Amino acid sequence: MTRYIRRAAALSLFLLAALFVNAVRVQVLQADGLNGSPANRRPAIARYDEPRGDIVVDGRAVTGSKDTGEQLRYERIYLDGPLYAPVTGYSSQTYGTTLLEHAEDGVLSGTDPALAPLPFWNEFTRSERPGGRVLTTIRRSAQEAAYQGLAGRRGAVAAIEPATGRILALVSSPSYDPGLLSGNSPAVTEAWRRLNGSASHPMLNRAIRQTYPPGSTFKIVTAAAALEARVVTDPDAPTDTADPFVIPGTRTTLPNPVPGCHRASLVYAIKWSCNTVMANLGVKVGLEGMLATAGRFGFNDDSLRIPSGVAVSNVDRRMSVDQLALSSIGQFDTTATPLQMAMVAAAVANGGELAHPYLVDRTTTWDGDTVRETPRRSYRRAMFPATAHELRRMMVEAAERGTGTRALIAGVTVGGKTGTAQHGVGNTGTPYAWFIAWAQERDAPRPAVAVAVVVEDPEAAGGEISGGGDAAPIARAVMVEALKPVPRR
Amino acid sequence: MTATAAEAPPPERPRPARRRGVELSLLVCAVLISVYGYADVGLARSGAVPRDALAYGAGLGLLALLAHLAVRLRAPYADPLLLPIAVLLNGVGIVLIYRLDLETPGDRAAPAQLIWSTLGVALFIAVVVLLRDHRVLQRYAYISVVTALVLMIVPILFPAVNGARIWIRAGGLSFQPGEFAKILLAVFFAAYLAANRHALAHTGRRIGPLQLPAGRVLGPVVAVWLISVAVLVLERDLGTSLLFFGLFVVMLYVATGRTGWIVVGLLLAGSGAFAVGTLEPHVRGRVESWIDPYASIAAGDGPSQLAQSMFSFASGGVLGTGLGAGHSILIGFAAKSDFILATAGEELGLAGLTALFLLYTLLVAQGYRAGLDLRDPFGRLLAVGLAAILAVQVFVIAGGVTGLIPLTGMAMPFLAQGGSSVVTNWIIVALLIRLGDSAREPHPETVEPGVIARAPGPAGHGGPADPAGHAGSGGSAYPAGPSAAEEAR
Numbered sequence: 009m010t011r012y013i014r015r016a017a018a019l020s021l022f023l024l025a026a027l028f029v030n031a032v033r034v035q036v037l038q039a040d041g042l043n044g045s046p047a048n049r050r051p052a053i054a055r056y057d058e059p060r061g062d063i064v065v066d067g068r069a070v071t072g073s074k075d076t077g078e079q080l081r082y083e084r085i086y087l088d089g090p091l092y093a094p095v096t097g098y099s100s101q102t103y104g105t106t107l108l109e110h111a112e113d114g115v116l117s118g119t120d121p122a123l124a125p126l127p128f129w130n131e132f133t134r135s136e137r138p139g140g141r142v143l144t145t146i147r148r149s150a151q152e153a154a155y156q157g158l159a160g161r162r163g164a165v166a167a168i169e170p171a172t173g174r175i176l177a178l179v180s181s182p183s184y185d186p187g188l189l190s191g192n193s194p195a196v197t198e199a200w201r202r203l204n205g206s207a208s209h210p211m212l213n214r215a216i217r218q219t220y221p222p223g224s225t226f227k228i229v230t231a232a233a234a235l236e237a238r239v240v241t242d243p244d245a246p247t248d249t250a251d252p253f254v255i256p257g258t259r260t261t262l263p264n265p266v267p268g269c270h271r272a273s274l275v276y277a278i279k280w281s282c283n284t285v286m287a288n289l290g291v292k293v294g295l296e297g298m299l300a301t302a303g304r305f306g307f308n309d310d311s312l313r314i315p316s317g318v319a320v321s322n323v324d325r326r327m328s329v330d331q332l333a334l335s336s337i338g339q340f341d342t343t344a345t346p347l348q349m350a351m352v353a354a355a356v357a358n359g360g361e362l363a364h365p366y367l368v369d370r371t372t373t374w375d376g377d378t379v380r381e382t383p384r385r386s387y388r389r390a391m392f393p394a395t396a397h398e399l400r401r402m403m404v405e406a407a408e409r410g411t412g413t414r415a416l417i418a419g420v421t422v423g424g425k426t427g428t429a430q431h432g433v434g435n436t437g438t439p440y441a442w443f444i445a446w447a448q449e450r451d452a453p454r455p456a457v458a459v460a461v462v463v464e465d466p467e468a469a470g471g472e473i474s475g476g477g478d479a480a481p482i483a484r485a486v487m488v489e490a491l492k493p494v495p496r497r
Numbered sequence: 498m499t500a501t502a503a504e505a506p507p508p509e510r511p512r513p514a515r516r517r518g519v520e521l522s523l524l525v526c527a528v529l530i531s532v533y534g535y536a537d538v539g540l541a542r543s544g545a546v547p548r549d550a551l552a553y554g555a556g557l558g559l560l561a562l563l564a565h566l567a568v569r570l571r572a573p574y575a576d577p578l579l580l581p582i583a584v585l586l587n588g589v590g591i592v593l594i595y596r597l598d599l600e601t602p603g604d605r606a607a608p609a610q611l612i613w614s615t616l617g618v619a620l621f622i623a624v625v626v627l628l629r630d631h632r633v634l635q636r637y638a639y640i641s642v643v644t645a646l647v648l649m650i651v652p653i654l655f656p657a658v659n660g661a662r663i664w665i666r667a668g669g670l671s672f673q674p675g676e677f678a679k680i681l682l683a684v685f686f687a688a689y690l691a692a693n694r695h696a697l698a699h700t701g702r703r704i705g706p707l708q709l710p711a712g713r714v715l716g717p718v719v720a721v722w723l724i725s726v727a728v729l730v731l732e733r734d735l736g737t738s739l740l741f742f743g744l745f746v747v748m749l750y751v752a753t754g755r756t757g758w759i760v761v762g763l764l765l766a767g768s769g770a771f772a773v774g775t776l777e778p779h780v781r782g783r784v785e786s787w788i789d790p791y792a793s794i795a796a797g798d799g800p801s802q803l804a805q806s807m808f809s810f811a812s813g814g815v816l817g818t819g820l821g822a823g824h825s826i827l828i829g830f831a832a833k834s835d836f837i838l839a840t841a842g843e844e845l846g847l848a849g850l851t852a853l854f855l856l857y858t859l860l861v862a863q864g865y866r867a868g869l870d871l872r873d874p875f876g877r878l879l880a881v882g883l884a885a886i887l888a889v890q891v892f893v894i895a896g897g898v899t900g901l902i903p904l905t906g907m908a909m910p911f912l913a914q915g916g917s918s919v920v921t922n923w924i925i926v927a928l929l930i931r932l933g934d935s936a937r938e939p940h941p942e943t944v945e946p947g948v949i950a951r952a953p954g955p956a957g958h959g960g961p962a963d964p965a966g967h968a969g970s971g972g973s974a975y976p977a978g979p980s981a982a983e984e985a986r
Contacts, residue, residue, distance in 0.1 A: 010869060012751040013881055017865035019747070020888035024858045027892060028851060030901040034810045035847040042811030047794040047804065050812055050824050 049079075056080040056101060061116040061139030061374060063096050063108055066148040069141075071096060080192060084109075089185030091155050094164075094178050094213045095146055095367065097316070098186030102196050107213065108142060108367065109186075111315040115140040115371045115379060122379045138374040145174035145369045149489040150457075154179040157482030162464035164214035166347040167486050170354035170446060171454045172384050173363030175314060176490050178347070180218075184210035216318045219343035220462055223429030224281045225442045226338030228352055228399060231278055233301035234289040235395045243274040243398050253284035257330040262287055262337075265428075278402040279410035281426060283337050290336020291329055298336065299323060304390045305362065306351050307344070314347070314367045321348035338429060346460045349444045351387075354458035356403060356423065357446035360396035362387045407445065414480040417488055421448045421455075424480065440464055443479030447487040457490035459483045513937045516577040517569045523581035524561045531557055531588025534820055538596045541821030547595075556611060557588050560618040567622040571629075572934035576863045579933065582856050583926045586911035587614050587919065589853075592820070593840050594914050597833045600826035606833050606914045613916035617923030624927035631931050635875045638688030642721055645681035648674035649728045663734045673917040675729075675737050676908075680924055682725065683744060683882035689718055690752035691874035698753040718745075726769075733779055736893055736907030742766055743889040744882055751881050752874075780903075787903040802828055802836070806898045809839035810850075817846025833914040835906050838898050854895070857910070861888045864929050870936030880932045883925050 034042070042048065059073035059082045070092045072085040084099040086092065097107025105113050114120035118137040147167075154165035158181035167177035188199035203211050212218055234240045240247065251270035252261040262283045269282035277285035290298055302308070302323040312318040321344040327335060334340035344352075347365065355362040364387040371379040391399075403423025406412050412424030427442030441463040448455035461479040532554035539547035547553075561584045568575055591614065595607035628634070634641075651665060651674060658664050658671070665672045690697070696714045722745050729738035746762035749755075774784050785792070790803040800808065809825040812818060823843035828836045842850050864884025868877045890910055897904035908918035910925075 009751060009754070009874065009877055012754045013865060013868045013877065016747050016751050016881055016885065017862065017868075020861050020865070020884065021858065023888060023892040023896075024854055024861070026901065027895045027899070028854055030896065030899050031810070031842070031847055031850050031854075034807060034899050035814055035842065035850070038807075039811040039814050042808050045791070045794065045800075045804075045808065047791070047800040048808045048812075049827055050808065053824055 052101070053079060053081075055117055056082050058082065058118055058138055060084055060099060061118065061141050063092075063112075063116070064141055064143045065092065065095075065146045065151070068148070074190075076191065084187065084190040086185060086187040086190075089187050090183035091151060091179075092146070093183045093186050093211075094180040094215050095144060095151075096186060097213075098189045100186075100189040100196065101192040103189055103200060107316045108144070111313070112142045112368065112371060115142060120379070123373055140374060140379055141372045141376075143369045143372065144367055145169075145176065146178065146367070147176045147490060147494075149492065150177040150486050151179060153177075153485040153489045154461075154482060155181065155183075157461075157485045158463065162208060162214070163462050163479075164218065164346040165459065165461050165482060165486060166215045166345075166350040167457055167459040167490060168347075168350050168354045168363075168365050169456065169490075170358035170458045171363060173354075173365045173387065174369070175347075175365050175367045176457060177459070177486055178215045178367065180212065180214040182208050182210045214346065214462070214464075216314065216316065216345055216347045219319050219321055219345050219348075220440050220442075220464075221342060221429035222338040222344040222349055223427030223440065223442050224283075224286075224338055225349050225352070225425050225427035225444045225460070226336070226342060226344070227278060227281065227286045227427075228356060228403070228425050228444070229302050229305055229307075230286045230290045230293070230298070230336045231274055231402065232305075232356075232391045232395055232399060233293045233298050234274065235398055236301055236391055237293045237297045239289055239292045240274050243402065246271045246273055247277070247285050247288070249282075249285045249288040251282075251284050253288060255287065255330045255333050256291055257328060260330075262333075275402050275405055278399075278425065279405045281406075281411055286337050287333040291333050293336075295325075295327055295332055298332065299325060301391070304388045305355055306348055306387065312365075314365050316367070318347055319345050321345055338427060346462050349442065349460035349462075350458050352390075353403075353423075353425075353444040353446045353460060355390035356396055356399045357448065357455035357458050358396070359393045360389060360391040362390045403446070412443065412445065412480050414477070415443065415445050415484040415487070417447060417484060417491070419450060420487075420491060421450060422446070422484075422487070424483070426480065441478040443483045445480070445483045445487065447491055449491060457487050459486050459490075461486075512939055513574055515573045517565075517573060520568065520577035520580055521565055523577065524565055524584055527581045527585035527588060528554060528558045528561055530585060531592060534589060534592040535595065537819075538592060538599070538821040541819055542599055553591070553595075553611070556615075557584065557591075560584070560615060564618050564621055564625075567625045568930055571625050572930050574937040574939075575930040575934040576866065576937075578859055579863055579926055579930055582860050583911060583923065586853070586856055587617075587923075589841075590837065590909075590912040590914075590919075593837055593844075593912065594833050596821055596844070597826060597840060599821070609916065610914055610919065613919045614923075616916070617920040620920060621923040621927040621930075624924055625930055628928075628931055631876050631879065631928065631935055632873060634684050634879070635688045635691070638685045641681040641688075642685040645678040645685065646721070646724060646728070648678045648681070649725060649732070652732060653728070657733070663732050663737070671916075673915065675732075675734060676915075676917040676921040677924075678725070679737070679740060679744070679886055680883075680921060680928070682721075682741060683748075683879060683886060685721065686718070686745065686748045687875050687878035687882050690748055691878050693718075694752040694874065697749070698755060718749075730773065730777075733777075734906065735773070735780060735783075736897075736905035739766075739893055739905060740886065740889050740907070743893075744885050747885040747889075748878055748882050751868075752878055783905070784903045787900065790900055802831065803898070803900065803904055805829065806836050806839040807900055809836075810842040810899060813843035813846045813850075815847045817842075817844050817849055820844050831906070834908060835894065835904075835913065836898050837913045838895055838909050841912070842899075853912070854891075857887065857891045860910075860926075860929075861891075863933065867929060867932040867936045871932060876932055876935060880929065880936075883929055883932075886925065887922075 062069035063071045070087050073082045074085050076083050080101050095108060097109040099105045099109040116139050118139040123137045123140050150167055154177045160182055163181050165177055165179040168175055184203050189196055251264060254261050264283050266280045269284050272282050272285050307321045307323045310320045324341045331340050335342045351362060364385040366382045368382050370381040373379060400423055403425055407415055407422045407424035411426040415424045416422055422445060424445035429440045444460045446455045446458040461482045463478045535553050536546045536550045539545055564580055568580055591607055591610050594610050598605045598607050652663050655665055663673050663675050665674060693714050725741050726738050749758045773780050786801050786803050790801060790807055793801045805828040825840040825843045826832055828839055841853060861884045864880050868880035871877045887910055893905055894907040894909050896902040908915045910922045
């Protein structure tokens with residue numbers, strides 16, 4: 009019997025050895041594949057196991073974390089959700105992340121290797137780092153002023169510090185509370201469905217993700233092109249544009265909002281927004297020149313990140329002469345994001361040099377050690393300093409004595425440009441009211457702020473549907489806040 | 498106890514070492530490891546040692562000490578590894594269940610497991626103290642088999658739990674009588690085969706290469722086996738069915754030494770498995786889930802229990818996530834019972850799993866060791882049967898949860914939640930202690946001066962020797978060892 013007992017023992021040993029070999033197969037050989045399975049909940053559980061790092065505005069967190077005690081433990085909360093939604097985006101257990109929550113997810117969720125004290129520290133300890141903090145460039149007061157100025161109307165505001173590119177305000181209206189999307193309950197699904205189905209598109213970030221026909225605000229770009237191409241050498245000299253002006257290649261005459269545009273100078277054309285003069289100058293500059301100048305302001309750049317991606321502002325690369333004429337006054341296919349038009353104003357204010365716009369000042373670990381700091385970077389030289397100097401003068405004229413007087417601030421140099429863009433089939437839709445501007449204290453070395461405001465549905469009060477009427481006061485309110493000294497913390 | 502050592506100044510053979518001190522130190526280690534695990538769970542989860550860690554350690558230590566005293570007094574020659582391994586496995590099992598309890602605050606299973614373990618140790622002590630000679634059991638072979646069959650039939654009268662009618666529920670306690678049946682069946686098989694093994698091996702008709710034993714010899718045992726399997730198929734408990742089958746085949750092979758039994762057994766098992774697998778949807782589902790554990794993921798229904806178990810093992814990798822830091826609770830309702838090994842695999846890793854497999858291997862090996870050392874056929878067969886029960890059980894459940902073989906519901910010995918299982922396994926270990934003690938106990942005739950132990954025994958070839966009920970009545974006097982003829986076969 010001994011021999012058979014030995015054999016039975018050997019069989020049992022073989023079975024147990026097979027278990028070991030199989031365990032090696034599962035735990036070593038197949039581990040990576042199984043760990044990466046989309047049905048494996050562990051990455052999601054690990055992701056929400058620690059409170060997410062906060063997004064900070066002016067030294068105060070505008071986000072927070074709520075311990076739900078559930079499997080996906082921490083949910084995002086937003087302290088001033090609708091106000092900062094175009095900056096933060098949402099962080100949802102169900103729908104992922106957007107905007108800063110997306111662009112800085114590595115830092116916020118604690119997975120960014122730069123958060124660890126040593127390289128490969130996380131891999132070694134297998135532990136999660138606490139989420140880091142993202143300090144934004146947003147000025148709380150400017151953001152609030154813009155949001156309150158829009159007062160729930162559809163529209164957007166983007167404000168930049170021209171010398172640095174720091175984005176001081178980024179507002180889209182109507183907005184939504186990203187906190188509604190944080191968790192994974194049926195209420196979240198319902199909120200998602202309702203927000204996406206809403207006719208007012210509250211989740212659309214109009215400041216950087218929506219493009220509008222820029223209307224007359226684009227005339228600054230056209231003016232820059234005309235000066236750069238030396239189509240205009242003396243801005244104060246009369247141009248050869250007749251009023252009425254027939255669009256080249258058509259029998260259509262271009263209307264003007266004001267009288268006096270016949271053979272008007274460039275300064276007058278900007279000040280009173282003469283369509284005829286600017287369309288004619290654009291045609292004279294030609295497609296190549298217009299594209300080159302617009303490109304230096306940021307048009308047709310699909311790689312702009314702040315760090316969230318920015319929608320491409322468009323000037324068509326192939327156009328007939330009549331199309332070019334219309335494009336030169338911000339119509340036809342020309343479209344721009346509010347951020348793009350703020351960049352136009354910023355380039356003028358900053359002497360022609362355009363700083364790269366950015367939204368994240370720096371990121372830190374949870375206890376404040378800097379992880380990364382966004383350096384000031386030049387985006388492009390948009391124009392010669394001399395051109396910028398002339399454009400500054402024209403914008404100041406427009407603000408002080410032209411269409412933009414409602415943006416004026418006592419004791420401050422303000423340059424502005426209004427715009428009213430038609431849209432819809434046969435221009436039947438409500439026009440957009442645009443205003444772009446910059447402001448500089450009289451004794452300050454640099455302008456404090458450049459801003460672009462667009463209001464989609466201005467209340468057409470007595471036919472005064474204009475950037476000057478609807479958008480300029482909002483721009484003014486934002487600039488007033490941005491001009492105040494930065495509070496020390 | 499023998500007093501022979503005192504009266505035999507120079508024994509022929511050195512008296513076997515008792516090694517009870519080794520057992521005691523190993524027990525201290527087993528308890529300390531368990532308490533460390535218990536504290537570690539608390540530290541990982543809440544940063545503090547659980548308040549009842551001392552109570553747990555004291556309880557486990559007390560049980561170990563009492564069991565040790567029983568062994569020291571009544572089975573001093575028993576193998577010193579068995580008891581520490583059982584205490585360690587049971588202690589680690591409670592730690593794992595306690596750890597999973599933290600995920601299911603409404604359903605705490607660790608306290609009940611500790612109570613069942615206490616009962617198990619009490620029965621262990623009772624068996625070690627009261628059963629002075631394992632051969633007594635031979636007398637109860639037929640009572641054992643009748644009791645086993647009754648125990649297996651009774652649950653049919655009770656409502657099914659999770660598709661299997663294997664529980665008896667009374668007063669909030671549930672109880673799985675089939676667990677006890679396996680010991681009783683092992684006792685019956687051992688007694689019956691010990692009595693009839695020569696008839697089984699050498700009589701009957703020859704058909705081709707197979708020699709079929711006479712029907713009257715084989716009949717009863719096959720009938721018992723068929724009834725037990727039929728009952729199990731009715732009860733939908735395939736794991737236990739597989740266990741009985743394996744037990745029967747191994748014991749028959751060891752008793753008769755005929756490889757043909759293995760072949761017949763494999764054919765029967767194969768055809769039975771095929772029939773059940775095609776006819777019974779519950780089993781077919783298990784087989785399909787085994788062939789492709791991830792099919793339900795591809796179908797969009799989420800991961801199956803088996804897939805979740807595989808995720809657990811993969812997540813553990815080589816070193817594990819650490820106690821308390823895994824997510825094996827995702828497996829769902831059977832996480833504490835059938836799938837307890839997944840928690841071990843995830844949180845202790847391949848390293849911990851290998852340690853567990855080695856502990857089981859040692860336990861099984863000590864069973865076979867006792868089988869080899871013993872000299873009475875009943876004892877040898879019982880030891881082999883108990884070792885096979887442990888080996889097959891570990892293989893079936895560990896192979897099932899790691900995807901090596903189709904999953905069948907079964908309890909990992911000592912580790913899994915389940916009162917009847919823990920109690921039964923303690924009795925198995927008690928029997929192995931008793932068998933090991935008998936195997937290594939010095940016998941009067943071996944130490945008696947002048948007497949050479951190897952007298953040829955009365956065992957013959959003609960017919961059943963040692964029919965059930967006859968042996969063992971002699972008490973202290975062992976029947977002589979196996980005949981040389983038998984050993985040579």
